[in-house]
Amino acid sequence: MREGLMLFPLLFVVVVLLLVPLGTLGWSSLREPGAAGGWTWENYARFFASASARRALGNSLGISLGVAVVSTLLCLAPAWLLAGRDFRGKRWVRAILTLPMAFSGIIIGFLTVIMLGRIGVVPRAFEALTGLDWLQGAAYGFGGILVAYLYFEIPRATLTLEAALRKFDPRWTMAAATLGASPWQRARLVTLPLVLPALLSTFAVTFGASLGSFGVVLVISRRVSLTPLQIFDEVFAFSNFEAAAAMSVVLVVLGFAMNFFLRGLASRLLAHRA
Amino acid sequence: MTGSLSIENLSKHYGATAALQRVSHAFAPGRVTAILGPSGSGKSTALGIIAGLLAPDVGRVFLDGADLTRVPPEKRGFGVVFQNYALFPHLTVVENVEFGLRVRGVGKAERRRRAGEMLDLARIPHLAERRVHQVSGGEQQRVAVARALAIRPRVLLMDEPLSALDARLRDDLRAELARLLRELALTTVYVTHDQAEAMSLGHALIVMNRGRIEQAGTAEEIYRAPASPFVAGFIGAANVFPDAEKLSDGAVRLPFATFPANGTSPPGPCWAMLRPEAFEVAREDEPADFAARVESAFFLGAHMRVQLRAGDRPLTAEFPAGAVLPSSGSLRLRVRPGALYIRANPEP
Known part of the structure; x- marks a missing residue:
């Protein structure tokens, strides 16, 4: 009974902050526009019929997948280092890593403009060195968005993965070595299967966070259309809440689907393999 | 007799700290030698070097006349039982036991048969299909011993194998381990800080302190004629x-x-x-x-x-x-x- 009481805050948060708004979202997405409207699939039909909406969704998924793949790969080495033996300055490294996560997306957007914008630091330096203006305005294309996302997703992925890797006992690989396993066999039969679930969950978290990220792209995406921006436009430019709700539901479902898929994959990989 | 393990002039430093200082010993073939000492005495460092998991600064490790100092652990063929067993959590009990045979390319039927024999020897055949986290501490200890023995090791190394268990279980398992080790007649190095364990399991005893061997001999010799005040206070x-x-x-x-x-x-x-x-x-x-x-x-x-x-x-x-x-x-x-x-x- 007391355990039940201790779960109450969590239940409260889940119900009030998750189920109620998600339920409302789902409900809105199935209503005809206007106060007197009835039930309809129209909002979804129009979303999937629109070439620009499909392109934006494709961009969102592509960038999120790219960011998740690159972040997960790049964070592997620093996370392994942080999770392992103590070294001087470890606390500082971790403090610096948390810094980008403390910035709001808008600020990261502006930092990206300052570095990669039309008269940004990097394009100017590149032009001064090579005489080429290839990087001018790089902030506003796919490259700029990718860099801006990686700026805050790599630290997040590193800290997520580090927490998981700290459960990895180096004696597992030592035991494998004494049993006759070569370095390659140790990596394949012991390290990889034991680290893979952590990698997959880091990937899922990074993917989900990138999919819904908005502040950064609000500042820098001039040339690339993304679904979160279209949702913003539907609400504030066209006051079409129902269409915005349908787009949001699609994003939520995709985020959940990736999460469930990766969790399932992880537990299947961890499960008994004959 | 094979299984003549010896260490010669081993030293190991961690920064300015000397973990091991010019330690030499010839282990009795086919018998159990217990290395006894307080924490920080260098006993685990010595075991790690014998296993090939640590490299000595100087000194050498020999088995049957062959210098193994530069041989990596996977080529030594030594069975190691780790302090907290280090069982693979993603594998079942029987998969843990047959791991050493699997990486040697032994076929599945043959390795299952031999793993089964080891589980019988450790008296846990009924646990074969369990996951590691589903068996108790004492059972995990048996799995770790079975896993180390399954490779038919040339030398068995045990690092405080009973210290993670509660007192009563430790006494029961100690008696059983003593019987098993006697039957195996395998050159065994058994590291412990528990003198009762060392005296009941070890045919021979090495007492270590501050990176050096203070005394080596039988339990009775050391009890009757300790070589130093430290040994006198540590044994009995x-x-x-x-x-x-x-x-x-x-x-x-x-x-x-x-x-x-x-x-x-x-x-x-x-x-x-x-x-x-x-x-x-x-x-x-x-x-x-x-x-x-x-x-x-x-x-x-x-x-x-x-x-x-x-x-x-x-x-x-x-x-x-x-x-x-x-x-x-x-x-x-x-x-x-x-x-x-x-x-x-x-x-x-």
Whole structure:
């Protein structure tokens, strides 16, 4: 009974902050526009019929997948280092890593403009060195968005993965070595299967966070259309809440689907393999 | 006989700290050698170097005449039981046991058969299909032993294999492990900080302290004739007197009394030891060697343990449970003939 009481805050948060708004979202997405409207699939039909909406969704998924793949790969080495033996300055490294996560997306957007914008630091330096203006305005294309996302997703992925890797006992690989396993066999039969679930969950978290990220792209995406921006436009430019709700539901479902898929994959990989 | 393991002049430093200092030993083939010492004595470092998991700064490891110092652990064929077992959590019990055969390319049917034999030997055939986290601590210990033995190791290395278990289970498993190791007749190095474990499992004992071997021998030899005050205090209970003196007439002076001649060592400063069982209560009509005040007494079944004070020196004594101890605060005591042990001070 007391355990039940201790779960109450969590239940409260889940119900009030998750189920109620998600339920409302789902409900809105199935209503005809206007106060007197009835039930309809129209909002979804129009979303999937629109070439620009499909392109934006494709961009969102592509960038999120790219960011998740690159972040997960790049964070592997620093996370392994942080999770392992103590070294001087470890606390500082971790403090610096948390810094980008403390910035709001808008600020990261502006930092990206300052570095990669039309008269940004990097394009100017590149032009001064090579005489080429290839990087001018790089902030506003796919490259700029990718860099801006990686700026805050790599630290997040590193800290997520580090927490998981700290459960990895180096004696597992030592035991494998004494049993006759070569370095390659140790990596394949012991390290990889034991680290893979952590990698997959880091990937899922990074993917989900990138999919819904908005502040950064609000500042820098001039040339690339993304679904979160279209949702913003539907609400504030066209006051079409129902269409915005349908787009949001699609994003939520995709985020959940990736999460469930990766969790399932992880537990299947961890499960008994004959 | 194969399984002649020896280490020669091993040293290992961590930064400025010397974990191991010029340690040499030839292990008895086919027998269990227990390395006993407090934490930080270098015993686990020595084991890690023998296993190939640590590289010594200098020194060499030999097996049957072959220098293994630069051979990686996977090519040594030594079975290792780790302190917390280090079982693979993503594999079942039987998959853990057959791991060493799997990486050697043994076919599935053959390795299942041999893993099954090992599980029988460890008396856990019923746990084969369990996941590691579904078996108890004592069962995990058996899995770890079965896994190490499945590769038919040339040498078995065990690092505090019972220390993670509670006291009763530890006693049960200790007896079973002793039986198993006797039957296997495998050269075994068994690291522990528990002297009861070392004395009951090891045919031979090595006592380590601060990165050095203080003494090697059988349990009885070391108990009867410890080489240093450290060993005297570490193996069994002892009253150690580092500041004794052998007088020119052969008598030995301790801080609280002088005792008649003992041994043939030359006169001069020495250290002395009295085991708790060295004392007996003098009868009324007998002369006593010294008097001591009783500070406390505990009934321990077969005997009484009494904390005494002679002059300003605390002493621990044990008397048979039936001994008649005067209820007054003072005892007249004798030291049993031959029970006073003295030895020249160790070289600094």
